[in-house]
Amino acid sequence: MYSQSALPAVRSAPHGAAVTRNSTLASEVGCLASLHCFRNARRAETVNAEQPSDRPTLAGQNPQPTHDPDTTPADGESHGQEQEDVDNRAAVLQDLHNTSATGSSRWSRLGAGLLSVLASPSVLVLASFITLRTLVVEARFIPTESMLPALQVDDRLLVDKLSYLFRTPERGEIVVFHSPYRFSPIGHGVSDPFRGQCALTALPGLARVFQHPKCDAYIKRVVALPGERVEVDPRGQVWINGERLREPYVDRTCDDLEPLCQQPLSAQVPPDHVLVLGDNRPNSQDGRFWGFLPTDQVIGRAWLRFWPLETSGPLPPGYGTGTLSGLGQPTP
Known part of the structure; x- marks a missing residue:
């Protein structure tokens, strides 16, 4: 930057022109030197921004960076610091990896333990039992005399649960069905079982513990079909549509002294219903008391007797089917 006081000095001293010119030149050189010094200082500040110098910079000289031996690390120390930083970062990454691996290992062990439990023989047997019982076949026993003489007390049966997925029950078939306390007026006022209670009664040894009137299953014979009188x-x-049904499986009828027989019935079977009766008419609470059975309450068809061994074997379809007296043929 030029000095503004030098120019008037040149104009006011014409006789001392040489002296004035010399002083003016000296002033300009000083200003140029100062400008050069300023630029060098700025350059030095830029280059040594991270290492400022405490010594002043002379005009016309390039600034020299200075290093404090107490604060500026040597090359070996700098390399060691960098290596330490790298090691620290590697250690953090390794810790993260170990934590992730530990979590994965924990879940892996938990999954392996759960798989070993699910694959144990007892669990597989139980799962197979539940699947078969729910979808295909289930075992039942006869607790009363209502189906004598065809089925004896304590007979063990297998119930076919697939057939009625494709057709409706036929006359003469022995069917297992849900308790009439579920669908008949006789169940009014009876509390409902808790959720899952009926499933528990189906497990071996738990039937008596969790028994409930609405969880029971009944077994009777189909004698009348939808639409029949x-x-x-x-x-x-x-009597079906005015003709007597021949029932060879009934070996005992009622007499006037047996109160269970004092329940005459005369009605038309509604759609999607059947009438079921026990073979032992004097000793069976059946459709005469609680009405017609909805077909969607049927569990399955009595298919095979497996106990006792001397009477074991499949029950033929329509086992003991009755005939109409006027036709002498099985009823349609």
């Missing part, structure tokens, strides 16, 4: 007289004999 059915009558059951006081002796327990069945």
Whole structure:
């Protein structure tokens, strides 16, 4: 930057022109030197921004960076610091990896333990039992005399649960069905079982512990089909559309002294319903008391007796099917 006081000095001193010019030149050189010094200082500040110098910079000289031996690390120390930083970062990454690996290992062990439990023989047997019982077949026993003489007390049966997925029950078939306390007026006022209670009664050894009227299953024989006009007289004999049904499986009818037979019935079977009766008419609480059975309450068809061994074997389809007296043929 030029000095503004030098120019008037040149104009006011014409006789001392040489002296004035010399002083003016000296002033300009000083200003140029100062400008050069300023630029060098700025350059030095830029280059040594991270290492400022405490010594002043002379005009016309390039600034020399200075190093404090107490604060500026040597090359070996700098390399060691960098290596330490790298090692620290590697250690952090390794810790993260170990933590992730530990978590994965924990879940792996948990999964392996759960898999070993699920693959144990007892669990597989239980799962197979539940699957078969739910979808295909289930075992039942006869607790009462209502189906004598065809089925004896304590007979063990296998119930076919697949057939009625494709067709409706036929006359003469022995069917297992849900308790009428579920669908009949006789169940009014009876509390409902808790959720899952009926499933527990199906497990071995738990039937008596969790028994409930609405969880029971009944077994009877189909005697009348949807749309038929059915009558059951006081002796327990069945009439279909005005013709008597021959029932070779019934070896005992009612007499006037047996109160269970004092339930005559005369009605038309509604759609999607059947009438079921016990073979032992004097000793069976059946459709005469609680009405027609909805077909969606049927669990399955009595298919095979497996106990006792001397009477074991499959029950033929339509086992003991009755005939109409006027036709002498199985009823349609």
